[in-house]
Amino acid sequence: MPETLPQPSAGGTPSVLVIGGGASGNAVTVLLRRAGLAVDLIEARPDWNAGTGSGITLQGNALRVLREIGVWEQVEASGYTFDSLGVTAPDGTVLFVGDVIKTGGEDLPATLGMQRPRLQQILSDAVRASGAGVRLGTTAETLEQDADGVSVRFSDGTSGRYDLVIAADGLNSATRAAIGITERPEPTGMAIWRMPAPRPEGVTRSDLAYGGPAFIAGYTPTSENTIYAYVVERGRDRASVRPESYADEMRRLADQYGGAWPEITQHITDPDKVNYTWFQRLLVEGSWHRGRVVLVGDAAHCCPPTLAQGAALSLEDASVLAELLTGDREWDDDLLQAYYERRVTRVRTVVEASLQIGQWQLDDVRDADVPGLINRTMDLLKELP
The missing domain is CATH 3.50.50.60 (FAD/NAD(P)-binding domain)
Incomplete structure (x- = not known):
């Protein structure tokens, strides 16, 4: 029983x-x-x-629950919605833009940052x-x-x-x-650098650059005025990454990407705003x-x-x-x-x-x-x- x-x-x-x-x-x-x-x-x-x-990406199935809770209108007003995802080369050349599946139903956006x-x-x-x-x-x-x-x-x-x-x-x-x-x-062997930044005018969706000095360099708009940017690399020994060097470390990686990245990179200056986390x-x-x-x-x-x-x-x-x-x-x-x-x-x-x-x-x-x-x-x- x-x-x-x-x-x-x-x-x-x-x-x-x-x-x-x-x-x-x-x-x-x-x-x-x-x-x-x-x-x-x-x-x-x-x-x-x-x-x-710094920021969060919410797919439609997350938005569905936020609507159930009763906070969807506030979330929508505070965030930035989009229905597509871009893939770029490290130099910023757009290789592909595709629609994102609406996991929360057709009456909700595919994604909100x-x-x-x-x-x-x-x-x-x-x-x-x-x-x-x-x-x-x-x-x-x-x-x-x-x-x-x-x-x-x-x-x-x-x-x-x-x-x-x-x-x-x-x-x-x-x-x-x-x-x-x-x-x-358990760690997976990968790690991510994240930070908030002002939104470049042309950034209206998440774009991901594969290759270059990191596995992924990406950004997601989080409001009309802001984004969060992230760079994914192989995980390092935590003892080798000092918090006071966070901005320098992230900027060193981000500097090697084109497109919107030069504008984003100039804001990677404050180590207190940069987060380093293992997957x-x-x-x-x-x-x-x-x-x-x-x-x-x-x-x-x-x-x-x-x-x-x-x-x-x-x-x-x-x-x-x-x-x-x-x-x-x-x-x-x-x-x-x-x-x-x-x-x-x-x-x-x-x-x-x-x-x-x-x-x-x-x-x-x-x-x-x-x-x-x-x-x-x-x-x-x-x-x-």
Whole structure:
């Protein structure tokens, strides 16, 4: 028999703790609050990640969830939408421009770029407006499960009692480890330099240059006035990359690209605005829960951004889990396993495709069918999760 999770008493309201205030944690909080559940959200960073990140690319299936949450109009007004993707030579010569599959349906753009801090602000405002309890600068120190629920002791010395805990605390999730899930993220061998910059007048879509001194040099418009630029190379030993040299290192690579890059490169001057990150891989197998604690987003899976699907998959997790929790099924082991089974094939397809594209670049495979793999994967994502 499946383990039955604690149910609220007759007329009672289920209580949920969400650990982590990123995209998936914010999204699931809003959706559960809309259904009338009692939700507390805790976030380790006192600033709620308000200034974290340069830009983000959101495909249509991410936009579909943002519309479900009720923030699509704000996102659309804050970002930059486009339906095509350009491929250029390192010197800037445009080799190909193709339509991007609309994974969110024909009534949404194929792609939207926006400044990541702005997306975080929109989502965190939605959490506040939902009436959820929010505690910043707070972590869960211990989780103790029994037949009736989960007792949580927080880093500020207080404690709480919940029917369910949702771990949305990211790639290096402390909650994942605390509940005995041993999978950990692994580097893929690639790394990315990112930074925000003013938008050159002619940049109206993402363009990717393959080859040159790096695997990929690309940029994405994030508003009428801004872009984020990125350069992907083979991963280096972190000890060899000093934060004070970030701007010099990224500029050295970007200097060797043409087209819009000379205008972009002149803004790569402040090392504090440049981010250097290894690509990571993670896919938790078997189930994404242990008892009354369940993983969403990067805590359960992560892949290189070669398909720009990381945020979309995390938002889909939040949507599917909220749908199941607010339906008429009991909150039992079968329900949480159904969440995993509904998500894992779709997520695995994206993770494996993203890794394959990167591996082809690492192995210098010149005849790889990258467009075919991308199109097959995007066709799958057109279906509802």
